[in-house]
């Protein structure tokens with residue numbers, strides 16, 4: 001069976017054909033070099049960035065568009081910082097259903113172009129995302145919800161509060177973690193809270209109730225982590241100052257549900273600086289060859305911080321969920337990854353000699369250590 005249909009027994013009933021691009025069944029890989037660097041030798045990653053459009057949102061889009069077809073709806077409507085829009089657009093095109101997406105103004109070119117390529121109409125909305133306000137985000141959610149109801153459109157926003165049936169597609173991450181060696185702790189990059197709810201529910205439904213779920217957020221927008229820590233009564237802040245795209249939700253629609261699910265799992269919240277997230281992104285690439293977008297590295301940064309603070313034991317079996325591909329936001333990595341040179345054909349040997357001399361120098365340094 002192709003795609004998340006494999007998990008149909010634990011999902012809302014689907015009578016007809018599934019809309020699929022082969023999402024899910026992503027690999028869980030060991031991260032030994034990064035794990036050694038941050039003091040967690042058993043660190044592993046669930047590689048959601050290898051889904052068909054490069055993020056875990058494909059699981060949600062597969063179920064959402066399958067349900068939209070079953071219900072005979074006219075199309076879909078959603079808000080997104082880019083990943084959900086890319087997924088809904090691709091699966092919508094496959095299903096023959098048009099989509100209208102309201103995006104954050106700072107959506108990257110690598111997210112925008114694929115959404116438009118599949119025929120989705122995209123409009124950027126001011127005052128949501130970086131520097132955005134809780135009031136603006138709540139207003140846009142309410143408007144989109146009303147439009148969906150009025151015009152028989154599938155509401156594709158990736159939050160349980162707005163799209164409860166489609167979101168169950170992301171529960172399949174929890175099902176897959178439960179199937180193969182469930183970890184002690186799973187770190188979930190978190191914005192609106194939906195993914196953390198789905199992972200916790202999926203683990204519990206598939207019988208792996210022993211895994212603790214940790215919400216990892218940037219400290220410039222950490223309402224759920226702060227509420228879990230008892231530093232906020234409600235998971236809501238007025239403004240968002242983090243630059244980490246995908247995690248910029250000051251009024252997270254699934255905030256309350258996330259707090260409840262995470263607490264029930266025995267987990268906690270962890271907030272880390274943007275700089276630590278970008279450093280985790282760099283380390284994943286340099287030490288493991290795994291290139292993800294900044295938001296996806298948030299769990300790694302949080303696990304490193306929690307280990308340093310003694311909140312995680314050195315022998316903890318930790319899985320980080322790598323939610324989106326690095327190819328979706330090249331500018332954020334170009335800060336540390338640029339630097340290709342140019343040369344003439346006759347210079348190739350000289351350039352290689354310089355590179356080899358550098359290698360010899362590095363191994364002499366290693367030997368001297």
Ligand SMILES: Cc1ncc(COP(=O)(O)O)c(C=O)c1O
Nearest residue numbers: 190191192193194195246323324
């Ligand atoms: C790459 C990435 N990671 C994590 C998340 C967070 O998911 P949620 O808003 O369900 O907490 C998102 C959401 O857009 C995302 O794009």
